[in-house]
Amino acid sequence: MRIFNPNHDVLEALRGSNIPLIVGVEHKDLQSLASDAYAANDWVQTNIAAYSPGVPFRYIVIGNEVIPGDLAQYVLPAMQNVQTALDSAGVQVNVSTSVALSVLGSSYPPSAGAFTPEAQTYMEPIIQFLATGGSPLLVNVYPYFAYRDNPAQIALSYALFTSEGVVVTDGAYGYKNLFDAMLDATHAAMEKVGGADVAVVVTESGWPSDGGFAANISNAQTYNQNLINHVGEGTPRRPAPIEAYIFAMFNENQKEAGTERNFGLFYPDEQPVYPISFV
Numbered sequence: 554m555r556i557f558n559p560n561h562d563v564l565e566a567l568r569g570s571n572i573p574l575i576v577g578v579e580h581k582d583l584q585s586l587a588s589d590a591y592a593a594n595d596w597v598q599t600n601i602a603a604y605s606p607g608v609p610f611r612y613i614v615i616g617n618e619v620i621p622g623d624l625a626q627y628v629l630p631a632m633q634n635v636q637t638a639l640d641s642a643g644v645q646v647n648v649s650t651s652v653a654l655s656v657l658g659s660s661y662p663p664s665a666g667a668f669t670p671e672a673q674t675y676m677e678p679i680i681q682f683l684a685t686g687g688s689p690l691l692v693n694v695y696p697y698f699a700y701r702d703n704p705a706q707i708a709l710s711y712a713l714f715t716s717e718g719v720v721v722t723d724g725a726y727g728y729k730n731l732f733d734a735m736l737d738a739t740h741a742a743m744e745k746v747g748g749a750d751v752a753v754v755v756t757e758s759g760w761p762s763d764g765g766f767a768a769n770i771s772n773a774q775t776y777n778q779n780l781i782n783h784v785g786e787g788t789p790r791r792p793a794p795i796e797a798y799i800f801a802m803f804n805e806n807q808k809e810a811g812t813e814r815n816f817g818l819f820y821p822d823e824q825p826v827y828p829i830s831f832v
Contacts, residue, residue, distance in 0.1 A: 555756060555798050557617060559600035568607035575691075575756065575798070576600070577614040577651075578631070580624055586615070586634055587627035593634035594641065602642040610646040613639070614691060614756070618653040620679075621671040629679050636686065647688035650679060651756045654694065654735055657742055662723035663790065666738030667745055680748040690748070692739055693757035693800075696731040697776070697812075701766050707731065713760075713772060714779035726789035732758070732780065737790040755784075755797035761812035762804075762826050768812050774827040777818070781831060 555575035556563055567574055578586065578596070585592040601610060615632045619625055628650050636648045654660065656676060658669035668676050683690055700712040710716045712731045719727035721734055728734045736753065743751055760776035761768035777799055784795040804817035804826065819825055 573611040583627040587630035597638040651691035660738035663737035666741035677746040689752035691756040757800040759800040763815040765812040
């Protein structure tokens with residue numbers, strides 16, 4: 554599972570569950586964690602060490618989709634301070650950051666994937682830090698938004714994993730779905746800044762079931778079920794199983810009306826929006 558802040562009620566509920574957990578740092582804490590090693594130590598002791606090993610922490614996420622932007626400057630120093638605090642506390646868990654594909658300046662064909670100059674300023678040293686520590690880069694991959702914004706150029710079947718044949722040929726690689734193309738564009742960008750050996754974990758992917766263009770239960774069920782069925786294969790550029798997380802567990806009824814409310818597998822009353830199989 555992934556949670557976006559260290560909610561102690563959630564952490565307590567997961568104690569002893571054996572469910573690996575990704576925990577995010579709230580953006581309001583990034584500056585203090587970056588500038589103050591004591592603050593990083595306090596954060597780790599309060600939110601991680603106090604629940605370990607009862608909660609098996611998978612990764613600590615330092616910033617969600619803050620690169621590029623005003624908070625980007627704090628990501629790497631906060632990662633360094635939190636990793637040091639985790640090591641000092643004897644908690645074996647790696648830190649990373651989660652980025653949107655807006656960090657890419659080019660993504661087509663996938664082999665041309667490259668970071669924007671603004672993003673590369675932050676991404677290159679972060680990827681070097683991840684490579685040194687053996688941590689993955691965390692990436693949020695949404696074919697839905699790419700399709701929604703460009704339906705004239707992108708076929709729905711390519712976005713939903715239902716294309717019968719290769720749609721995009723990129724040198725030796727053939728792409729049957731947009732998810733793989735987006736992910737391999739990220740891999741290519743990372744390789745250009747020394748990240749060939751850094752793994753990628755997909756920390757968000759999903760499709761809305763209501764609230765906007767092509768947002769319906771049929772498409773959402775098709776995308777998420779096909780994503781589950783596909784990730785074991787990997788991508789053409791990196792044909793190894795992909796660690797991926799579906800966004801989200803619940804529809805978020807407190808968000809503004811539109812697709813952002815409707816990415817959940819469950820309604821807030823815990824009833825399923827549609828059936829899904831994780832086998």
